[in-house]
Amino acid sequence: MRYEKTGITDVGKIKKILEDEGYFNIFVWKDTKGTFYPTHTHPYDEVRWVIEGEIIIANDEAEFILSPGDRLNSPPNTPHWAKAISNVTYVCGSR
Numbered sequence: 001m002r003y004e005k006t007g008i009t010d011v012g013k014i015k016k017i018l019e020d021e022g023y024f025n026i027f028v029w030k031d032t033k034g035t036f037y038p039t040h041t042h043p044y045d046e047v048r049w050v051i052e053g054e055i056i057i058a059n060d061e062a063e064f065i066l067s068p069g070d071r072l073n074s075p076p077n078t079p080h081w082a083k084a085i086s087n088v089t090y091v092c093g094s095r
Helices: 011-020
Strands: 002-005 024-031 036-040 046-052 055-058 063-066 070-074 080-084 088-094
Touching (some): 011 024, 011 046, 011 088, 046 055, 063 070
Antiparallel strands (some): 036 080, 046 070
């Protein structure tokens, strides 16, 4: 997984960046504090870009705490889990 502190939280700008990078199925998602996703995978390269709040996304190798402006890319078929630390809003995309 690749983590980046972008400082960008504007949804329009984020969607434009992701579209330019070839992402599709780009949408905004919200989780409430405590929402937990057990270990799973995705068939595509996935991105999660936090707009507000915080979420932990982790695998066997690393744990990332994403805050506003943080971006995390997960390669296809990478096992990971996630838990919302607070109410969190983020942009999702696949490629």
